[in-house]
Amino acid sequence: GQNIDQPTEMTATEGAIVQINCTYQTSGFNGLFWYQQHAGEAPTFLSYNVLDGLEEKGRFSSFLSRSKGYSYLLLKELQMKDSASYLCAVRDSNYQLIWGAGTKLIIKP
Amino acid sequence: EAGVVQSPRYKIIEKKQPVAFWCNPISGHNTLYWYLQNLGQGPELLIRYENEEAVDDSQLPKDRFSAERLKGVDSTLKIQPAELGDSAVYLCASRTATGELFFGEGSRLTVL
Secondary structure, eight states: OOEEEOOSEEEEETTSOEEEEEEEEOSSOSOEEEEEEOTTSOOEEEEEEOSSEEEEETTEEEEEETTTTEEEEEEOSOOGGGOEEEEEEEEOTTSOEEEOOOEEEEEEO | OOOOEEEOSEEEEOTTOOEEEEEEOOTTOOEEEEEEEOTTSOOEEEEEEETTEEEEOTTSOTTTEEEEOTTSSOEEEEESSOOGGGOEEEEEEEEOTTOOEEEOOOEEEEEO
16 A cells, blocks of 8 residues: 655754654655645645755755655754644655645744 | 745756756646746746647757656656756746746756
C-alpha cells in the first residue's frame, strides 16, 4: 500500500528551529509537496521538491532524498504565527496526490 | 482566489547540474504557458499546454529542456544539464477563456 508518515505533533519555542520529517512509500514518485494549514483554513502551498536536495524559501526549507523516501521541512526563526499543521503529500506514478495526516506544530513563547 | 504559484523563486546551480521548476496555474485555467525572460527583454515562449497536450513546443530546446503536464493541472519544467546561457527568469502563466494571462512570480535561475 501507499503511505506517508509524519509525526502527529511537535512543540517548539519561538525563535528556535524545528524540523518536520516525512517518509513515504508510494507506487512511483512525481514530486513531494509541503503545505501549511492553519486551523479552520484551507492548506496553502509551501514547497515542492522533485529533485534531490534542499530548496530554500525564506525561513522555510524543504529537503528531499528520493532514494531514502524521505523529506523534511525546516522552519527557522519560529514565530507564533507558524503554529499550524504541516502536511506532506507525494504525487505517485498515476499523478495522484497521497497526503500525510499532517504534523501539528505548537509554538510556545 | 490563489494566483499562479511557482516554485522555487530563486535557484543557483553550477553548470551541468539539473534543475526543475514547478507551476500550479489558477484553478480552471486549461491553458498553461512556460516562458523564459532575460533582463530587459520580453517573455519568450518555451511551451504552451492546452490541458495536458503540448500544442506549441517549437521553441523548447528539446536536447536539454523537458516539460510535462500529465493531468492537465500543474506542470514541471526541467533543464538537464543546465548551461550558463540558461540563466534567466522562467515564467509560468495560465489563461482565462477570454484570453487574459495571469503570470506567476517567476523562478530566477542563475547558472554558475
